Structure formats: C-alpha cells, structure tokens
Amino acid sequence: MRRRPGIGGLQNAATARDQYRLLGENVAKIRTDLMKEQLATFRSQLEEFARKHKNDIRKNPAFRSQFHEMCAKVGVDPLASNKGFWAELLGIGDFYYELGVQIVDICLATRPHNGGLINLQELCNVLRQRRKSDRGAVSEDDCLRAISKLKALGSGFEVISVGKKKLVRSVPTELNKDHNEILELAQAQGFVTVDEVERQFSWTSGRAIDALDTLLDEGLAMIDDGHRDGRRRYWFPCVSSIATSVADI
Amino acid sequence: MQKLGDFKLPHFFNYPPYFTLQPVRDTRNKQVQLWKELILDYCRTQKIFVVGLEEDFPLFSNPVVERSLSHEAREAFLSALVSEGRAEWLDKGHRKCLILWHRIQEWADIILSFVKDNGLEDSVMTVEEIRSGTESRGTELHGIDRTILIRALRLLEQKGKLAIFKGTSTDDEGVKFSL
Known part of the structure; x- marks a missing residue:
C-alpha cells in the first residue's frame, strides 16, 4: 500500500484499525454465542437422552457401555463428579463407587490366594455372584471403569494385559517382561515347568528359575x-479359574 | 463339583499345588488354613474322630487330579489343628490324631443338655450307654469316640456335675449325674 503522509493519513489509518477491531469482535461474539447455543442444545439433548433411557443405562450393561463411549467422544465424563446432574439423573456415580468398593473387597479377600493378581473375567464372576440379589448385570466394561476410578485413590489398582487376558493387579508388585511372558505361557495349561520356560523363550536355566522364584x-x-x-x-492361580473360586469369599 | 459321598469338596481340592507344601510363608499359611477347615468340616459331617496318618483317609489323596499329600504335609496340617486345640496326637510318633470338631468343653456342654433333656439329673448310666444307648440315639453323642467322651466326663467331674466310678471290668465305667 502506498504510504500516505500527513495528519489526515494517520487519522484514517487509526479509524480503519478501530473498525477492523470492532468487526473482529463482532464476529467472535457471534461465534461464541453460536457455540454457547449449540452447547446448550447439546446438553439438553444429552439430558433428554439420559432421562429417556435412564432405565436402559442402569440395567443394560451393553447399553451402558455405549452410552459411556458416546459421552467420551463428546468429552463428557459422567463419572467425573458425584455431584451435578448426572448423579441426580442416573445415580450412575454411586453405581461405580459401589462396584469399586466391592472390587477392592474381592481383591483383598483373594489376595492370600492369588498374590494380588486376579483374572478380570474371574473378578467379574465373583462380583456377579456377590450382587446376585442386586438388580442389573455387571459387564467387564463396568469393572474396568470402576477400576479406573480407583486409580484416583492412588492405591495401585491397575489392569494389565497378559496375552489375551486382562489381569487386575491390586499389589504394587512390578512385573517385568520376563514375568509377563511366563504368565502368558501359563495361560495354556495353568502351569509351567522350568524346562518349558527355557525351551519356549531360549532362556538360560538361571534366568527362568530367577523369574519363577x-x-x-x-x-x-x-x-x-x-x-x-x-x-x-x-501353578498360577491368577490365570486358572478353578482356583479363584474360593468358596469363602 | 466333586463330592465324597454326600460331602461337597471345596474348589481348592482340585487344584494340584494345594497337595504340595508351599515354601513361601504367606502362601503356606493360606494353604494350611484351607486344609484345617476342610479336615474339620469333613470329620464333623462324617462323624470321624480319629485320623491315622498312614491310613487311607479320603481327604489325603484326590484321584481326579492324581495328587496325594506327603506324610510331611499331613503332619503339618494336623499339627496346625493341634496347636489350635482342635486336635490332639494320640501317640508320640504322631501317627494317630484325635479330631476335636467340638472342643472338650463343648462336648461337656452337649452332655449336660443331653442329661437335662432326658431327665437324667440324678441317674446312673454307663459310659457305653451314653455312646450307644437308646437315649442318645439321634443326638451328637451317639457314636462319640470313647476317649473324647471320657475326657468330657472328667471335665464335668472336676466341676462336680457327676461322679465316675469303676465297674468290675474296664468296659463298664459308670457315671452318676448330680446336677
């Protein structure tokens, strides 16, 4: 642009700047309003949806998991706080807290037996047995969600994947790669021998024995x-279901 | 679930490592605990009073998983019961073990209520009569081990609830109740 000297030129430039700014602010405001409106609509829709399908969400584990997925996609965590409309609407927070407490209970009760590592499937089975009288089924997805909430307590509850199975760890034991590989191998029969471990992984006898010890x-x-x-x-009680069904839990 | 007669066996009975004494302390404690409960439960329901370590006691082996307890393991589990007062060795060599699913004190209480229920407060009975007579039929005292019965009676004698007197042969000791 050609430079325009003089007072008039400076004033013109200042006016132009002001006008641009005003316009910019207007556009931004319109956008925010629009967004706010959309959010409000979305929120009311979500509430409407939750209200409508309250019973399904409570009772049907598959539906519940899909609802969670949907919420996660739009960045809403119905479990983030026990206060607020989700809790009032669904009682969903309480559901997971209750589940969490029961999971801790089961993990503690079976710890002397399995060393604090329990198969997720097994955990669910025990949980279901326990809640027999209770309404509504509990899915593995629910368990995982409840466990992820337990992390907030810093109590070291964690889900680890070993082979195809998921194991829930309730002790702060660090399992290294060797241990994980042994656990994976043990899934086939429920047990391993030193020979098998050496053969399978081409380890020295010392390494196998050390890990097993x-x-x-x-x-x-x-x-x-x-x-x-x-x-x-x-034998590894955490990968064989027969052992975890201790009757006295 | 596997059964022995009408007795429901616990899950751990089919898990092979429970038949090997565990070297790690915590694991071993849990193992001993489970076996203690199983032995007491089984003896109570089957009315078994004496377990011989070298005999074919049904709990000592599980043909389904092809495992049986070593002599060391048998002795360890029974010793754990002994240390809790739920069993007593009958010999120094630890070959026979008396199982007390009721403690002696509890057996004494059972005798007292048996006496009251049958109006025998001032009667005389022989030891054999208490074990196998018509009065005790259907009660827990029926078929009770003689050693346990005598021990319970002696406890009651100390408390002055009865007097034991010798008959002509050892088999017919008499009991005079005085409640």
Missing part, C-alpha cells in the same frame, strides 16, 4: 511336586 515369593505362583513325571510345576 520371584513370582513364587510374590505369592503369584504355587509349586506342585506331585506329578508322576517328578518335574516341579509352577
């Missing part, structure tokens, strides 16, 4: 010297 010390494994072939077997 650690698992034993952590209470995650049990030895079995009773088989005919005389080879010591290491």
Whole structure:
C-alpha cells in the first residue's frame, strides 16, 4: 500500500484499525454465542437422552457401555463428579463407587490366594455372584471403569494385559517382561515347568528359575511336586479359574 | 463339583499345588488354613474322630487330579489343628490324631443338655450307654469316640456335675449325674 503522509493519513489509518477491531469482535461474539447455543442444545439433548433411557443405562450393561463411549467422544465424563446432574439423573456415580468398593473387597479377600493378581473375567464372576440379589448385570466394561476410578485413590489398582487376558493387579508388585511372558505361557495349561520356560523363550536355566522364584515369593505362583513325571510345576492361580473360586469369599 | 459321598469338596481340592507344601510363608499359611477347615468340616459331617496318618483317609489323596499329600504335609496340617486345640496326637510318633470338631468343653456342654433333656439329673448310666444307648440315639453323642467322651466326663467331674466310678471290668465305667 502506498504510504500516505500527513495528519489526515494517520487519522484514517487509526479509524480503519478501530473498525477492523470492532468487526473482529463482532464476529467472535457471534461465534461464541453460536457455540454457547449449540452447547446448550447439546446438553439438553444429552439430558433428554439420559432421562429417556435412564432405565436402559442402569440395567443394560451393553447399553451402558455405549452410552459411556458416546459421552467420551463428546468429552463428557459422567463419572467425573458425584455431584451435578448426572448423579441426580442416573445415580450412575454411586453405581461405580459401589462396584469399586466391592472390587477392592474381592481383591483383598483373594489376595492370600492369588498374590494380588486376579483374572478380570474371574473378578467379574465373583462380583456377579456377590450382587446376585442386586438388580442389573455387571459387564467387564463396568469393572474396568470402576477400576479406573480407583486409580484416583492412588492405591495401585491397575489392569494389565497378559496375552489375551486382562489381569487386575491390586499389589504394587512390578512385573517385568520376563514375568509377563511366563504368565502368558501359563495361560495354556495353568502351569509351567522350568524346562518349558527355557525351551519356549531360549532362556538360560538361571534366568527362568530367577523369574519363577520371584513370582513364587510374590505369592503369584504355587509349586506342585506331585506329578508322576517328578518335574516341579509352577501353578498360577491368577490365570486358572478353578482356583479363584474360593468358596469363602 | 466333586463330592465324597454326600460331602461337597471345596474348589481348592482340585487344584494340584494345594497337595504340595508351599515354601513361601504367606502362601503356606493360606494353604494350611484351607486344609484345617476342610479336615474339620469333613470329620464333623462324617462323624470321624480319629485320623491315622498312614491310613487311607479320603481327604489325603484326590484321584481326579492324581495328587496325594506327603506324610510331611499331613503332619503339618494336623499339627496346625493341634496347636489350635482342635486336635490332639494320640501317640508320640504322631501317627494317630484325635479330631476335636467340638472342643472338650463343648462336648461337656452337649452332655449336660443331653442329661437335662432326658431327665437324667440324678441317674446312673454307663459310659457305653451314653455312646450307644437308646437315649442318645439321634443326638451328637451317639457314636462319640470313647476317649473324647471320657475326657468330657472328667471335665464335668472336676466341676462336680457327676461322679465316675469303676465297674468290675474296664468296659463298664459308670457315671452318676448330680446336677
């Protein structure tokens, strides 16, 4: 643009700047208003939806999981706070807190037996048995959600994936790669032998024994010297369902 | 679920490592606890008073998983019961064990209520009569182990609830109740 000298030129430039600013503010305001309006509509729609499908959300685990997915996509966490309209509307927060407490309970009760590592599927089964009289089913998805809320307590509840299975860890044991591989191998039969571990992973005998000893010390494994072939077997209660169904839970 | 007669076996009975004594302390404690409960439960429902370590006690082996308890394990579980007063060794070699699913004190209480229920407060009975007579039929005292019965009676004698006197042969000790 050609430079225009003089007072008039400076004044013109200042007016132009002011006008641009005004226009900009206007556009921004219109946009914000629009957004606010959209959000309000969205919120009311979501509320409407939740109100309409309250019973489905409460009773049907599949529906509940889809509802959560939908909320997550639009950046709403119905569990973020127990206050507010979600809790009032759905009682959904309480549901997960209750679940969380029961999960902690089960993990503690089975800890002497499985060393604080429990198969997610098994955990769900025990949970369902316990809530038998209660209305509504509990899905694995619900368990995972409740566990993720427990993290807020800093209590070291964590879900780890070993092979195809998910295990819930309630002790602060750090499992390294070797341990995870052994757990994965054990899923086939519920147990492993030192020979099998060495053969499968081409480890030295020391490495296999070391890893197995650690698992034993952590209470995650049990030895079995009773088989005919005389080879010591290491059983893992956390991957075999028969063992976790301790009757006295 | 696996059963022994009409007795429902717990899940852990089918999990092979429970038949091997566990080396890690916490795991072993849990294992011993489960076995103690199982042995007491089984003996109570089956009315078994004496367990021989070298005998074929049905709980000591599980053909389904092909496992049986070593002598060391049997002794460890029974010793745990002994240390809690729920069992007593009958010999120094620890080969036979008396199982007290009722403690002696509890057996004494059972005898007292049996006496009251049957109006025997001032009567005389022989020990054999208490164990197998018509009065005790259908009560827990029917078929009770003789050693346990005598121990309970002696406890009551100390408290002055009865007097035990010898008959002509050892088999017919008499009991005079005085409640």
